[in-house]
Amino acid sequence: MGFKMRYLLAGVLCLASCWAQAAEDWQLAKDEDGIKVYLQAVPGSPYKAYRGVTVIDADMGTLRRLMDSAADACTWIHECKEQKLLRREERQAWTYTRFNTPWPVTPRDCVVHITEHEESDGAIRRELEAVPGYLPDEDGYVRVTRVDGYWGFVPRDGKIEVTYQVHTEPGGSVPSWLANKFVVEAPYNTLRALRERAQRAQ
Template identity: 60%
Template structure:
């Protein structure tokens, strides 16, 4: 029985750490303008995980407020067309997002469950998980099949270190050139635009 409990505990811990479990062998793909983007192969997937890191000269509370303005955040999220809150309950928020894609790729939409956890050191972790069947599919869009990742905000005095790490299974057919471009552009452009807004007076 004790060994069963230990296995159950390990499974629970691994589930909590799942966004980090594939975060190995990161290779820097872009290091520019104070933003470092790294990519990692993910076992069983043809799409790479991406991680972007930057330091924003603004307090954590300001960065957090920009993230929690779900509709407004569409202005700084890469290729976001529209975004809204579906439900908010405790530390969880469900959001719906529509994304632009270049022709002839069908536009994507996504339903994310965002779980916000305040860490003991004052940092903020926002875990991202796709829930593709949470709402019916929209005509003209392909629902993103899977998202695993997180935002991590770490206070550094009057600044905030921001990490944005995600692995996506976009659903449907996506050309390799677009997938390879997206995993670099998405974290870089998103962090750059978030930083510009956060650092405005």
């Protein structure tokens, strides 16, 4: 291999390494009550992605039951007003959710496609993807245009490490103060409420 080719290859590998590092550039935004919340800038979007991580003293079956009960999910999902199951096919589900928003912001709704994957070690990952055109728009609500994320459940010494990671494009106009507040409160409050429900159910 010639010198120029080796130089070019080294440059490409360096760029790839830098891009990979940037992709994992999560900044700790909150660390409280056993819950850590990280934020990450998303290229081309004014809204940051969030990642919440905690450990829940519950078994996988309890967490799966809580996840599968769409109607009860609003008892632990941050600012959830109403949620219902639209369709289920084996390891896939489609849900419709309405969210509360402070005045004067128009309330949001969202249709999400959930795909579950189970690993050989017992870990579970539920991929989340918005499908805004799945239902017609609802009067009085702005449809969330993008949701990319997942729920991760990994067994750890008799407990479950739970990761909740999402990037959302809420549609319409959202004040920066509300967006910045939401990306920290949503994972923190959701994980805290889920942990309380799961541990009570043991």
